[in-house]
Amino acid sequence: MGQKKRRVQGRRRARDMDLSSEDAQTTDPALLNLERLGHVTEVLGELKSGKEATVYLARGPRGLIALKIYRDLQARSFKNDAMYRAGRYIGDTRIEKAIAQRSARGLQAQQGIWTAHEYQRLWQLWSAGLNVPEPLVGPHPSAYTETSPAVLMRFIGDEDAAAPRLSEAVLTPDEARRAWQEALDGMAALLRLGLVHGDYSTYNLLWWENHVMMIDFPQVSDKQNPNFQTLLERDAASLSRSFTRHGVNESAESTLREVQKRARQPGPHPRVQLP
């Protein structure tokens, strides 16, 4: 692991010809489906495997892709919790019941819902001008539902390395101050749109070319969620806590006040108008 850049593990793995992983990549139905649809021409390797999703690095017609595949949803924990689901309307009681019972059909439906939520938020935030990866399928749901359980977005990094998370990046004091300011701006930009991230900390902030990029949006909530204020306070607390490693010492309360103040100021220029 480099100082500022994290090696793209998958690339190394691809060169080392780890056949078991290549096998997995050529037989995984989710990946085969993306190749069939023409979104992916080559899977270069695995970037990160978490308990909720595996992120692959791939190549497609428009360059390098981060491919986030939701899987193993039995293992999903906090993002599934009622706190985020509150105030969300699914509209089909049979599906709601299947999800509550965690049946196979329910899990598949849940997977589709998280995929759609992440695409929808990526499109909304990216077109509003926020620092998030560009979504690569959509914006119409008829296009992106075809890629479920995968979300395709622009890879943040280059041919040599993936952008590090702020939770692992080593920053100079100047860089740390800048990252903190941009992290506050990012949370304020969400709030200006009436949104709260729901898992906002240095683990979901990438550091690339001296800028902060927000990621990981399936649990973003709006003001319909009765827990909105609690989620906002929780995000402010985890953001400030996670930044102490960069020498930033702000209380949860002052962080939230600053975010709220910035949210009342004008935001970034929109990139595009969504249809």
Ligand SMILES: Nc1ncnc2c1ncn2[C@@H]1O[C@H](COP(=O)(O)OP(=O)(O)O)[C@@H](O)[C@H]1O
């Ligand atoms: N667009 C991207 N470009 C580069 N790396 C990414 C991108 N999206 C995700 N990653 C990497 O994959 C990891 C997991 O992605 P994330 O969306 O946070 O999913 P989760 O935390 O639910 O597993 C991130 O911490 C980051 O290291």
Ligand SMILES: [Mg+2]
């Ligand atoms: Mg994450």
